[in-house]
Amino acid sequence: MALKDQISEYITPALQKAGYFLEDVNLVSPGQHRIVTVIVDGESALNLDQVTVASKLVSELLDEATFMGETPFTLEVTSPGIDRPLTIPRHFAKNVDRLLKVTKTDGVVITGRILSNTDSDLTLSVTEKKDVKEVVISLADIKRAQVEIEFNRKEGDK
Numbered sequence: 001m002a003l004k005d006q007i008s009e010y011i012t013p014a015l016q017k018a019g020y021f022l023e024d025v026n027l028v029s030p031g032q033h034r035i036v037t038v039i040v041d042g043e044s045a046l047n048l049d050q051v052t053v054a055s056k057l058v059s060e061l062l063d064e065a066t067f068m069g070e071t072p073f074t075l076e077v078t079s080p081g082i083d084r085p086l087t088i089p090r091h092f093a094k095n096v097d098r099l100l101k102v103t104k105t106d107g108v109v110i111t112g113r114i115l116s117n118t119d120s121d122l123t124l125s126v127t128e129k130k131d132v133k134e135v136v137i138s139l140a141d142i143k144r145a146q147v148e149i150e151f152n153r154k155e156g157d158k
Contacts, residue, residue, distance in 0.1 A: 004026075007038075008022060008025050010065055011038070011062070014061060015040060019042060019043075020046075020054050022038070023039040023040060023084075026039075034071055034073035035073065036062065036073050036074070036076070037076040037077075038054075038058050038075070038076070039078055040058075041080055042079075046079040058075060059077075062075060082147055086147070089118065089119050092122050092145070096117075099150055100112060101146050101147075101148050102142055102145045104141050105141050105142070106141070110126060110135060111148065112126035113125045119139075120138060121136050121139060122139060123135070
């Protein structure tokens with residue numbers, strides 16, 4: 001089993017028990033050193049204190065993990081950035097009411113505000129020439145979905 005998979009398998013139960021989700025583990029080995037980057041998420045956006053708690057938890061686990069061997073490593077624990085593609089239902093639910101750009105598998109691009117989602121689809125509010133309509137997209141039809149950053153959104157804008 002690859003080291004990345006061993007790390008993921010080892011830390012996931014403890015992170016889940018603490019209320020976090022493991023999004024990804026990345027490993028880089030420059031020279032005789034490893035950099036282990038662990039990306040964690042929560043039901044809502046994580047603050048710095050929560051990332052610190054997750055970091056301490058993962059650090060303690062990896063310090064005692066025999067499969068890490070003798071190679072020194074640097075641990076980085078972070079939360080996913082706003083530019084991360086949304087890929088699973090939990091990602092969409094966490095971003096309800098945010099503007100989303102969806103590229104479908106057929107190449108069609110749709111931009112709209114997330115109204116709701118289920119385990120199999122996503123509902124967006126899409127504005128076209130002053131008309132607002134709801135568009136339901138199957139998650140299976142999504143090639144890429146990413147939150148659009150809004151700098152000047154006014155309170156109450158949809």
